Amino acid sequence: xxxxxxxxxxxxxxxxxxxxxxxxxxxxxxxxxxxxxxxxxxxxxxxxxxxxxxxxxxxxxxxxxxxxxxxxxxxxxxxxxxxxxxxxxxxxxxxxxxxxxxxxxxxxxxxxxxxxxxxxxxxxxxxxxxxxxxxxxxxxxxxxxxxxxxxxxxxxxxxxxxxxxxxxxxxxxxxxxxxxxxxxxxxxxxxxxxxxxxxxxxxxxxxxxxxxxxxxxxxxxxxxxxxxxxxxxxxxxxxxxxxxxxxxxxxxxxxxxxxxxxxxxxxxxxxxxxxxxxxxxxxxxxxxxxxxxxxxxxxxxxxxxxxxxxxxxxxxxxxxxxxxxxxxxxxx
Amino acid sequence: xxxxxxxxxxxxxxxxxxxxxxxxxxxxxxxxxxxxxxxxxxxxxxxxxxxxxxxxxxxxxxxxxxxxxxxxxxxxxxxxxxxxxxxxxxxxxxxxxxxxxxxxxxxxxxxxxxxxxxxxxxxxxxxxxxxxxxxxxxxxxxxxxxxxxxxxxxxxxxxxxxxxxxxxxxxxxxxxxxxxxxxxxxxxxxxxxxxxxxxxxxxxxxxxxxxxxxxxxxxxxxxxxxxxxxxxxxxxxxxxxxxxxxxxxxxxxxxxxxxxxxxxxxxxxxxxxxxxxxxxxxxxxxxxxxxxxxxxxxxxxxxxxxxxxxxxxxxxxxxxxxxxxxxxxxxx
Amino acid sequence: xxxxxxxxxxxxxxxxxxxxxxxxxxxxxxxxxxxxxxxxxxxxxxxxxxxxxxxxxxxxxxxxxxxxxxxxxxxxxxxxxxxxxxxxxxxxxxxxxxxxxxxxxxxxxxxxxxxxxxxxxxxxxxxxxxxxxxxxxxxxxxxxxxxxxxxxxxxxxxxxxxxxxxxxxxxxxxxxxxxxxxxxxxxxxxxxxxxxxxxxxxxxxxxxxxxxxxxxxxxxxxxxxxxxxxxxxxxxxxxxxxxxxxxxxxxxxxxxxxxxxxxxxxxxxxxxxxxxxxxxxxxxxxxxxxxxxxxxxxxxxxxxxxxxxxxxxxxxxxxxxxxxxxxxxxxx
Numbered sequence: 001x002x003x004x005x006x007x008x009x010x011x012x013x014x015x016x017x018x019x020x021x022x023x024x025x026x027x028x029x030x031x032x033x034x035x036x037x038x039x040x041x042x043x044x045x046x047x048x049x050x051x052x053x054x055x056x057x058x059x060x061x062x063x064x065x066x067x068x069x070x071x072x073x074x075x076x077x078x079x080x081x082x083x084x085x086x087x088x089x090x091x092x093x094x095x096x097x098x099x100x101x102x103x104x105x106x107x108x109x110x111x112x113x114x115x116x117x118x119x120x121x122x123x124x125x126x127x128x129x130x131x132x133x134x135x136x137x138x139x140x141x142x143x144x145x146x147x148x149x150x151x152x153x154x155x156x157x158x159x160x161x162x163x164x165x166x167x168x169x170x171x172x173x174x175x176x177x178x179x180x181x182x183x184x185x186x187x188x189x190x191x192x193x194x195x196x197x198x199x200x201x202x203x204x205x206x207x208x209x210x211x212x213x214x215x216x217x218x219x220x221x222x223x224x225x226x227x228x229x230x231x232x233x234x235x236x237x238x239x240x241x242x243x244x245x246x247x248x249x250x251x252x253x254x255x256x257x258x259x260x261x262x263x264x265x266x267x268x269x270x271x272x273x274x275x276x277x278x279x280x281x282x283x284x285x286x287x288x289x290x291x292x293x294x295x296x297x298x299x300x301x302x303x304x305x306x307x308x309x310x311x312x313x314x315x316x317x318x319x320x321x322x323x324x325x326x327x328x329x330x331x332x
Numbered sequence: 333x334x335x336x337x338x339x340x341x342x343x344x345x346x347x348x349x350x351x352x353x354x355x356x357x358x359x360x361x362x363x364x365x366x367x368x369x370x371x372x373x374x375x376x377x378x379x380x381x382x383x384x385x386x387x388x389x390x391x392x393x394x395x396x397x398x399x400x401x402x403x404x405x406x407x408x409x410x411x412x413x414x415x416x417x418x419x420x421x422x423x424x425x426x427x428x429x430x431x432x433x434x435x436x437x438x439x440x441x442x443x444x445x446x447x448x449x450x451x452x453x454x455x456x457x458x459x460x461x462x463x464x465x466x467x468x469x470x471x472x473x474x475x476x477x478x479x480x481x482x483x484x485x486x487x488x489x490x491x492x493x494x495x496x497x498x499x500x501x502x503x504x505x506x507x508x509x510x511x512x513x514x515x516x517x518x519x520x521x522x523x524x525x526x527x528x529x530x531x532x533x534x535x536x537x538x539x540x541x542x543x544x545x546x547x548x549x550x551x552x553x554x555x556x557x558x559x560x561x562x563x564x565x566x567x568x569x570x571x572x573x574x575x576x577x578x579x580x581x582x583x584x585x586x587x588x589x590x591x592x593x594x595x596x597x598x599x600x601x602x603x604x605x606x607x608x609x610x611x612x613x614x615x616x617x618x619x620x621x622x623x624x625x626x627x628x629x630x631x632x633x634x635x636x637x638x639x640x641x642x643x644x645x646x647x648x649x650x651x652x653x654x655x656x657x658x659x660x661x662x663x664x
Numbered sequence: 665x666x667x668x669x670x671x672x673x674x675x676x677x678x679x680x681x682x683x684x685x686x687x688x689x690x691x692x693x694x695x696x697x698x699x700x701x702x703x704x705x706x707x708x709x710x711x712x713x714x715x716x717x718x719x720x721x722x723x724x725x726x727x728x729x730x731x732x733x734x735x736x737x738x739x740x741x742x743x744x745x746x747x748x749x750x751x752x753x754x755x756x757x758x759x760x761x762x763x764x765x766x767x768x769x770x771x772x773x774x775x776x777x778x779x780x781x782x783x784x785x786x787x788x789x790x791x792x793x794x795x796x797x798x799x800x801x802x803x804x805x806x807x808x809x810x811x812x813x814x815x816x817x818x819x820x821x822x823x824x825x826x827x828x829x830x831x832x833x834x835x836x837x838x839x840x841x842x843x844x845x846x847x848x849x850x851x852x853x854x855x856x857x858x859x860x861x862x863x864x865x866x867x868x869x870x871x872x873x874x875x876x877x878x879x880x881x882x883x884x885x886x887x888x889x890x891x892x893x894x895x896x897x898x899x900x901x902x903x904x905x906x907x908x909x910x911x912x913x914x915x916x917x918x919x920x921x922x923x924x925x926x927x928x929x930x931x932x933x934x935x936x937x938x939x940x941x942x943x944x945x946x947x948x949x950x951x952x953x954x955x956x957x958x959x960x961x962x963x964x965x966x967x968x969x970x971x972x973x974x975x976x977x978x979x980x981x982x983x984x985x986x987x988x989x990x991x992x993x994x995x996x
Contacts, residue, residue, distance in 0.1 A: 030368055036694055038720055048428065052398050052435050056370055059396045064723045066716050084960040086841050091956030094968070095975065096712065099955065102980040103716050177418050291431065292423035296416040304426070311427065316434040362700055380760065384730050384767050388702055391728045509750050623763065624755035628748040636758070643759065648766040 021324035034063030039106040097133035108139035118256040137329035150191035152317035165196035179251025193221035202238035207252040353656035366395030429465035440471035450588040469661035482523035484649035497528030511583025525553035534570035539584035685988035698727030703770040761797035772803035782920040801993035814855035816981035829860035843915025857885035866902035871916035938963040
């Protein structure tokens, strides 16, 4: 039994097959290959695209999705081993996984990191415990990685520019009023290097470096794929001749959980916004973002509304790639 | 592409056709005309009837509805042009509309006015921005109008009394512990005059007058339809010989956003409750309300439980008219 | 028209037929017998299993479930007769029942007791008013009873040990950080005695006795079925030679609504946890619980992970018995 927790667990050839299947599903969205199949969608955090695309995707394949929000309309869930559950959680992941495995054919989960201790959160325990206890395949709908987004991004990029190998991809940090999850940044880094791109990570200062585990994976990826990884704090250098600009905001890991201090550190860097001036340095680059995006904070209206912006195509592709993933996991 | 934002955007003949289609769907509720079609239901506010009737209605036509609650289980949404989004909203309507248009065939939205500044709220910007940016038809599930309710009301009335032209309709304000939205009152006024009724708006004092834009539309409607509009503070005069009594509570627009002051103004008018004594002045009038209704606050148990009350029929008709609207918007 | 509010309203033969139908549905889960049928699921409280099993169950029978959360995404609901609704509830059960009866073929409700006055809560007014006003069958998804859980438990037990008559069932109170609902304890007591088991209710002290109405029903049940009921505070005596151990925590009724006092009373009884030492006193008993369960608070990991634990089977059976109940109520 295979899960879809990280693209790193899948071979490049398997990822290529998923993308091919997704493109076919875009052409021909409806079939009955998931008839009598169901998926439980566990949302610990809000969602618009993910919720809609999984629910509709399953429906378009003849199956059914059940949406659950633990701690809101369902019970809070603990997942540590041997824990004495006298806190706020009413239920253990062993039972949640066990029960949902008996009801459903797939389980997908969105569980953002808790934001207090990165040494804990970087282990991504919740989804790994879910996968461990589940009798059915588990799909990551965003934890500290967002692998469905990765495939949607690559698919959109391939449809825009063809083969992505050796293309220059700038992954730029942007300012945001809150210290956000690094998931999409980690994911963009992984998938770019996996597909042989020359990835430049642009950060305002060293504190915004991504976690070492993902940097190492990116370097291994690049070595295997013929791509490269480079980190810079130089905006002009990062944008110069880029073929792709991908924007994301995240909080500084050394100040993880220290909201005020992190905010102070971030404050001087509002000028990392993606704007026309920066885009004019590029090789007429396509621009994208995972959404939701705060306009005129992360990127200007001019960039978002330009023909270079492929954010909506990427969002649409969530539907197609997720259908491909569900079908593959169930060999359906 | 047509939207369903206000019945004022539709010709009388189109509205008649929707009502005819709704009556047919009541007789024959199930078909497959929305097979492979989907609708996104965006709820910024609670719902029981609207949610259930849209979701089931789509299902009965072979399609699928996705229920989203921005700011609760989905992200908060900004909609102003060129706004620097450094407040609480995470996402702009351009992207929401763009993404949902790629996933779904229809978008419906419930967005009550925010209740702070009527000069802003009376512009109904959220739904108009949604319609502007959407690539698919948009349906109003209640903003400062409630056009689906309008058709459900007229349909119930026609089924009770036949042709409604020249019938006397009393639209009465009632007391309620909170300053509510004027949407259903505006809508009742518009649809009554549109269908040639002689509409009397009963309010406790001038502060409870409805917005001038809807009064003007009502006067134009009456002129075109052969109906009439009149405003009074005289309870007896308003009820005398009425054929239809429609009740609704709303807050005084001159004190919009001033909760305490408005409450004080409203306090002396609890006697506007619809009761048997008032109903006995009428021409054995039918009574209705959009629901939810606070019993013995807006109307007495005796009135609600009387055979004259058609509130449940009106609620049922929501299902039928909304199915007719969805089918019409998609020419399905 | 029959409702499913309590197993006490159904004959033993009818319950046997439901269990038989459930076992058949476990073997053959999919059919179209609920085609064009729908159910409204009203949740006043959180749910994972109930929500998922009803929604999927209806889907597997070709029908559709609508999930509503009054007071959250739907309106708050009053249900007392002749009440002047100037409090927080926006809507009366008469209208909710009336409207949902027009949209749906079945209505199911979860409404935990409010926890302030047991003399009020023990009357279970909400669901009885819903059933009174509904034009369609009503199903109890847990109020002060949990009859769907009862059937799931008996089904799991029959599949483990065959005929349950004259088997020794220990229903043990366990500690929990909160004063929980007595519903599942009441239900386990009723269904055990109904099926002829010798039920021992183990409580830490007299304050944890269950409500007299359910004790009396249990005694009548036992008399009719050839079973028995006994109450004890002696742990060893309760566990000795038991064939089944069923665990549940609940608050002391004499201190109902007095959170702090009740907590103090409960505090010394953490040792009522189900552990291996206690289980070793039994006749190799099967263990179960309705879930959600706090591990190492109500039962140890060793007990939960042992082959004796049938909690997941019981949870799975919720799906099967609820499908049987829906089909039976609609003669479908």
